[in-house]
Amino acid sequence: MTELTSATPELGKAKKERISLADVPWWVVIIILIGIYVTFAVLSNERYIEAFRFILPGVKITMQVTVLAYALALVIGLIAGLMRVSKNPVLYALSTLYVEIIRGLPMLVILLYAGYVISPAIRDATHRAITFSDLQEGIIGLAIGYGAYLAEVYRAGIESIHRGQMEAARSLGMTYMQAMRYVILPQAIRRILPPLGNDFIAMLKDSSLIALLAIPDLLQMGRLFVSRTFRAFEGYNSVALLYLVMTLFLSLLVRTIERRWSVG
Amino acid sequence: MAEKKKQLGDRIIEIYDLRKHFGHVEAVNGVTLHVNRGEVVVIIGPSGSGKSTLLRCINHLETPTSGQIIIDGVDITAKGVDINALRAEIGIVFQQFNLFPHLTALENITLAQRVVRKRRREEAERIAHELLAKVGIPEKADAYPDQLSGGQQQRVAIARALAMQPKIMLFDEPTSALDPEMIKEVLDVMLELAREGMTMLVVSHEMGFARAAADRMILMDEGVIVEETTPEELFTAPKHERTKQFLSKILH
Numbered sequence: 417m418t419e420l421t422s423a424t425p426e427l428g429k430a431k432k433e434r435i436s437l438a439d440v441p442w443w444v445v446i447i448i449l450i451g452i453y454v455t456f457a458v459l460s461n462e463r464y465i466e467a468f469r470f471i472l473p474g475v476k477i478t479m480q481v482t483v484l485a486y487a488l489a490l491v492i493g494l495i496a497g498l499m500r501v502s503k504n505p506v507l508y509a510l511s512t513l514y515v516e517i518i519r520g521l522p523m524l525v526i527l528l529y530a531g532y533v534i535s536p537a538i539r540d541a542t543h544r545a546i547t548f549s550d551l552q553e554g555i556i557g558l559a560i561g562y563g564a565y566l567a568e569v570y571r572a573g574i575e576s577i578h579r580g581q582m583e584a585a586r587s588l589g590m591t592y593m594q595a596m597r598y599v600i601l602p603q604a605i606r607r608i609l610p611p612l613g614n615d616f617i618a619m620l621k622d623s624s625l626i627a628l629l630a631i632p633d634l635l636q637m638g639r640l641f642v643s644r645t646f647r648a649f650e651g652y653n654s655v656a657l658l659y660l661v662m663t664l665f666l667s668l669l670v671r672t673i674e675r676r677w678s679v680g
Numbered sequence: 681m682a683e684k685k686k687q688l689g690d691r692i693i694e695i696y697d698l699r700k701h702f703g704h705v706e707a708v709n710g711v712t713l714h715v716n717r718g719e720v721v722v723i724i725g726p727s728g729s730g731k732s733t734l735l736r737c738i739n740h741l742e743t744p745t746s747g748q749i750i751i752d753g754v755d756i757t758a759k760g761v762d763i764n765a766l767r768a769e770i771g772i773v774f775q776q777f778n779l780f781p782h783l784t785a786l787e788n789i790t791l792a793q794r795v796v797r798k799r800r801r802e803e804a805e806r807i808a809h810e811l812l813a814k815v816g817i818p819e820k821a822d823a824y825p826d827q828l829s830g831g832q833q834q835r836v837a838i839a840r841a842l843a844m845q846p847k848i849m850l851f852d853e854p855t856s857a858l859d860p861e862m863i864k865e866v867l868d869v870m871l872e873l874a875r876e877g878m879t880m881l882v883v884s885h886e887m888g889f890a891r892a893a894a895d896r897m898i899l900m901d902e903g904v905i906v907e908e909t910t911p912e913e914l915f916t917a918p919k920h921e922r923t924k925q926f927l928s929k930i931l932h
């Protein structure tokens with residue numbers, strides 16, 4: 417991946433330009449054209465305008481939930497991932513248990529657990545000192561679920577770094593955690609950027625499951641619209657279109673970031 | 681040759697009956713060795729004879745199975761020793777360089793200074809620039825490892841180790857991954873270090889370097905020291921059959 421291109425700036429530049437010419441992502445162009453057509457069709461149609469008006473607030477919730485849950489999942493995943501590569505048998509066992517259990521459950525089950533089992537249990541155990549809103553339950557459920565997947569991504573990234581890197585860092589007197597922080601993780605994270613980006617997109621899609629917790633996200637607003645107006649066609653078309661706009665934008669972003677990092 | 685009469689200090693490394701076993705493999709199998717301050721010891725021996733393992737035990741990259749290692753009066757095989765503090769005092773240079781690829785040459789040299797020695801950025805960078813000049817590549821401060829030749833990478837690795845101001849430098853075949861034309865530039869740096877009085881343990885089959893710098897030569901085989909002598913004696917009058925055989929192989 418990392419090539420010797422940046423040795424001379426001119427060389428690097430020339431290469432970048434050539435890539436952008438040869439590599440025009442035609443599927444993106446086609447989707448943009450379809451997008452423009454759909455936008456026109458939608459904007460000139462009274463029924464679609466109505467559907468969009470109704471559903472649009474759900475987009476904000478979906479984005480909010482996805483970003484917060486993903487940030488939390490990154491932290492959970494990092495901690496669990498570090499535990500997975502630890503030589504400490506207790507840490508290793510605990511993290512393995514977490515990863516295996518969570519990955520063995522459907523995301524929907526995890527979310528229902530977060531909403532209807534864990535959250536009430538915590539509320540009762542703390543005598544209502546700690547309570548979670550529906551939204552928080554959804555975010556925590558998604559974060560716990562994705563944390564397990566991200567833990568494995570981190571672990572694979574850390575294990576892909578040559579043993580000599582840790583030895584060199586330790587031989588200079590760094591502690592294990594210092595070596596992780598300054599030497600191993602910066603290299604590992606560059607390598608796992610593509611799967612991390614893909615998991616973000618996957619989480620955006622899976623966030624639609626929180627509709628089951630009665631959170632007014634994009635999907636839930638679509639369902640509400642359909643049940644009120646009986647216009648399933650316009651309602652679900654709008655939902656699908658809005659998800660697509662977000663996921664396609666994100667996958668373009670992920671590609672761009674990937675390219676930047678792998679060259680630099 | 682005249683320089684060999686240099687004054688050597690007190691014992692800085694004392695190793696007693698060191699053993700390191702990997703399962704059934706007895707990589708180091710009873711080594712007793714003393715090194716004086718300022719001494720340059722060159723270790724030779726066939727592949728798998730335990731040379732690397734011996735070096736790696738000295739800075740605790742490997743935990744000895746048994747035996748005792750005393751560095752500058754501190755028993756590092758005792759329980760509760762601060763292993764990180766010890767390692768900062770012992771530099772090691774690896775065959776594969778092991779530079780940090782995501783950092784520039786300068787950052788490679790400043791990282792541990794800042795994190796371990798807690799030096800301020802300006803001071804760490806000043807030291808790094810001085811060391812880059814010392815190893816002959818002051819202009820490569822901002823280059824990344826993959827923009828450097830093998831010889832340049834190894835010199836950065838030496839500078840990185842020296843930045844910690846170690847008492848001892850360990851070299852594990854520092855030139856055997858290098859193209860022939862780059863070997864000399866690295867050996868020159870090592871010779872200079874030896875002249876300055878650094879205590880060095882060097883695993884290397886570069887006999888030119890050994891003749892010029894070694895105060896003592898050690899031949900290892902099957903995890904033990906077979907012969908321990910001066911370079912002159914080793915090359916002119918090796919005592920043991922195994923030494924003769926090994927020398928005939930590496931001297932062609």
Ligand SMILES: Nc1ncnc2c1ncn2[C@@H]1O[C@H](COP(=O)(O)OP(=O)(O)OP(=O)(O)O)[C@@H](O)[C@H]1O
Nearest residue numbers: 702705706707725726727728729730731732733734
């Ligand atoms: N981490 C390890 N696990 C298992 N066996 C090991 C390990 N490290 C070394 N060994 C074994 O210990 C023995 C000595 O290895 P060592 O690397 O010390 O030899 P060496 O003299 O440095 O050889 P070379 O000249 O090839 O570098 C070898 O048989 C090797 O296979």
Ligand SMILES: [Mg+2]
Nearest residue numbers: 731732733852
């Ligand atoms: Mg070796």
